[in-house]
Amino acid sequence: MSSNQIESVLKENRTFAPPQKFIDNSVLSQADFDALNARAEEDHAGFWGDLARAEIDWQQDFEQALDDSNAPFFKWFVGGKLNVSHNCIDRHLADKADKLAFIWENDAGDEVRRITFQEFHDEVCRFANGLKALGVGKGDRVVIYMPMVPEAVYAMQACARIGAIHSVVFGGFSSEALRDRINDAEAKLLITADGNLRGGKEVPLKSMTDKALDAGCPSIEKSVVLLHGGLDVSMNPDRDISWADVVAGQATECEPEWVDPEHPLFILYTSGSTGKPKGVQHSSGGYLLGAIMTNKWVFDLHADDVYWCTADVGWITGHTYICYGPTAVGVTQIMFEGVPTYPDAGRFWRMVQDHNVTIFYTAPTAIRALMKAGDDIPKDYDLSSLRLLGTVGEPINPEAWMWYRETIGKNNCPIVDTWWQTETGSIMISPLPGQTTLKPGSCTRPLPGIAATIYDEEGNEVTQPNVGGYLVVTKPWPSMLRTVWGDDQRFRDTYFFKFGDRVYIAGDSAQRDDDHYFWILGRIDDVVNVSGHRLGTMEVESALVAHKAVAEAAVVGFPHEVKGEAIMAFVVLKTGYADEEGLDQELRKHVTEQLGALARPEEVRIAEGLPKTRSGKIMRRLLKSIAKGEDITQDTSTLENPAILDQLRG
Numbered sequence: 001m002s003s004n005q006i007e008s009v010l011k012e013n014r015t016f017a018p019p020q021k022f023i024d025n026s027v028l029s030q031a032d033f034d035a036l037n038a039r040a041e042e043d044h045a046g047f048w049g050d051l052a053r054a055e056i057d058w059q060q061d062f063e064q065a066l067d068d069s070n071a072p073f074f075k076w077f078v079g080g081k082l083n084v085s086h087n088c089i090d091r092h093l094a095d096k097a098d099k100l101a102f103i104w105e106n107d108a109g110d111e112v113r114r115i116t117f118q119e120f121h122d123e124v125c126r127f128a129n130g131l132k133a134l135g136v137g138k139g140d141r142v143v144i145y146m147p148m149v150p151e152a153v154y155a156m157q158a159c160a161r162i163g164a165i166h167s168v169v170f171g172g173f174s175s176e177a178l179r180d181r182i183n184d185a186e187a188k189l190l191i192t193a194d195g196n197l198r199g200g201k202e203v204p205l206k207s208m209t210d211k212a213l214d215a216g217c218p219s220i221e222k223s224v225v226l227l228h229g230g231l232d233v234s235m236n237p238d239r240d241i242s243w244a245d246v247v248a249g250q251a252t253e254c255e256p257e258w259v260d261p262e263h264p265l266f267i268l269y270t271s272g273s274t275g276k277p278k279g280v281q282h283s284s285g286g287y288l289l290g291a292i293m294t295n296k297w298v299f300d301l302h303a304d305d306v307y308w309c310t311a312d313v314g315w316i317t318g319h320t321y322i323c324y325g326p327t328a329v330g331v332t333q334i335m336f337e338g339v340p341t342y343p344d345a346g347r348f349w350r351m352v353q354d355h356n357v358t359i360f361y362t363a364p365t366a367i368r369a370l371m372k373a374g375d376d377i378p379k380d381y382d383l384s385s386l387r388l389l390g391t392v393g394e395p396i397n398p399e400a401w402m403w404y405r406e407t408i409g410k411n412n413c414p415i416v417d418t419w420w421q422t423e424t425g426s427i428m429i430s431p432l433p434g435q436t437t438l439k440p441g442s443c444t445r446p447l448p449g450i451a452a453t454i455y456d457e458e459g460n461e462v463t464q465p466n467v468g469g470y471l472v473v474t475k476p477w478p479s480m481l482r483t484v485w486g487d488d489q490r491f492r493d494t495y496f497f498k499f500g501d502r503v504y505i506a507g508d509s510a511q512r513d514d515d516h517y518f519w520i521l522g523r524i525d526d527v528v529n530v531s532g533h534r535l536g537t538m539e540v541e542s543a544l545v546a547h548k549a550v551a552e553a554a555v556v557g558f559p560h561e562v563k564g565e566a567i568m569a570f571v572v573l574k575t576g577y578a579d580e581e582g583l584d585q586e587l588r589k590h591v592t593e594q595l596g597a598l599a600r601p602e603e604v605r606i607a608e609g610l611p612k613t614r615s616g617k618i619m620r621r622l623l624k625s626i627a628k629g630e631d632i633t634q635d636t637s638t639l640e641n642p643a644i645l646d647q648l649r650g
């Protein structure tokens with residue numbers, strides 16, 4: 001967010017109480033939540049232990065709710081045995097076998113698939129049996145690089161069923177990014193598709209996969225290819241096998257692999273301050289509990305709800321609020337292959353109308369894009385089925401919040417602004433839709449059992465209103481990440497670097513107001529939030545420097561009307577290279593090839609040098625001001641080469 005936006009957020013004082021009808025129909029009452037909070041306060045581990053017993057089907061009960069003897073490596077539900085896919089599927093078959101688990105629409109909007117829980121079960125089991133036949137077993141890593149099709153969820157659930165650890169790589173990532181993730185996870189199997197259409201454009205997943213594998217992924221034994229998009233692809237007979245062949249002749253029953261609650265369910269890579277993405281490792285038992293509780297608390301789920309989370313399964317939101325949470329609680333959900341603006345900016349609203357969506361969860365960047373398209377578009381659709389709206393991914397500016405409330409929710413739907421992260425596994429700070437009075441732009445208060453607060457530099461709790469500090473969580477919670485894949489030291493160094501082994505540092509700064517509502521101010525590290533997706537500036541810099549003409553690069557974020565933040569790159573060329581016509585475009589393309597389109601700089605500025613201190617540090621604060629088009633008010637006396645500022649201003 002720009003400083004203007006932050007200011008407007010912090011001056012915000014409108015409040016909105018839940019509609020009476022919503023309060024009256026809430027599954028849980030204020031008294032229920034008071035009791036939950038009191039129990040969590042009195043016995044934190046016992047609180048989560050009670051919920052785990054009540055909400056999860058255990059094959060073997062656990063003995064201890066929390067083992068915190070080796071902080072920050074916490075263990076939850078010690079001694080238990082469970083299977084996540086059993087909890088998401090099998091336990092619904094007794095009374096919900098014919099209930100729809102998924103209503104899927106393709107990109108073009110001319111195909112709808114309706115999948116019951118029974119069909120979901122059968123497809124997951126067949127694929128799980130197929131994976132076993134390919135030699136995949138407990139603990140093996142499987143990378144999934146797929147479009148938003150039901151098979152992506154089947155693949156994730158099939159891994160969970162046999163105890164294999166999946167790592168989903170977003171289909172918009174480049175082959176280089178895919179290769180790095182495969183190699184870091186040392187994955188045995190890759191699951192992909194020929195490709196698909198997204199917003200009418202072809203995404204050639206298989207050819208990207210081939211490029212990644214041909215460039216060297218020694219751990220990969222086989223690659224499963226779903227023939228979905230009708231693309232012309234070449235199959236390598238030694239390596240590639242079609243999805244249809246994997247499931248051919250496989251039984252529709254597959255005994256789940258009962259695992260320890262700490263058994264890794266998945267790895268999901270996310271950007272950090274250094275160049276190399278981190279493999280965030282999640283557990284089975286604790287993660288599942290977080291997914292279930294937050295789905296129930298935040299989305300107030302009723303048996304007849306039609307729930308739609310618009311995220312891609314390549315991100316954590318698609319893991320927790322498509323693949324695992326909604327399935328574990330047995331709600332009917334929409335799954336969508338395409339994008340909000342295709343074939344036009346009415347696509348979401350048309351789908352809400354056609355499928356009678358009641359709960360709608362999306363990202364501020366999508367809201368801003370659709371808001372820009374004008375109020376006339378949503379007016380063409382009947383949105384009266386909606387009763388609850390949600391947002392996630394970045395701070396939402398009050399203008400976009402109000403538009404969402406008025407134009408989409410018709411002043412009738414609470415908005416849950418949910419703060420959480422890949423690392424937290426599930427929602428941490430969020431309104432309770434039937435209880436919390438909302439303020440546009442605030443994620444309000446922590447959920448029961450979540451000890452989120454704010455610390456100053458010295459590790460003292462910031463109790464004064466409107467004073468910023470580190471957003472921290474001072475007690476372990478079940479769905480927290482367990483480590484960085486293969487790198488316990490990095491886990492410690494990234495999340496527990498300042499206030500000891502029991503205080504998780506989220507990497508965001510935040511402040512509270514007089515009502516103890518949280519306001520997220522932004523990242524404290526070099527992470528840019530582009531359209532709700534985290535990108536490390538170092539990753540983009542490394543990609544730029546990998547280009548033959550580039551000697552040095554610095555990357556900063558700057559405010560963008562729709563994307564929230566966008567990337568500006570400052571580049572110094574190697575001797576012998578000149579700033580020729582089209583070089584900036586070539587560099588933008590180069591970053592896209594290296595990392596994917598999300599990381600493409602909005603602008604590349606080429607100069608003779610970067611502003612550095614005399615000790616050689618790049619002065620990023622200055623670059624940020626330049627990117628924002630602000631006057632430079634910072635002290636430039638330590639700057640070694642002040643003249644280049646004029647060049648960088650472009």
Ligand code: 6R9
Nearest residue numbers: 392393394395417418419420421422508520
């Ligand atoms: C779930 C997800 C996490 C980062 C997080 C923060 C930002 C997410 C937010 C929000 C303000 C919200 N963020 N939700 N900021 N209000 N409701 O997005 O995970 O991709 O790991 O990003 O996103 O900066 O630290 P992830």
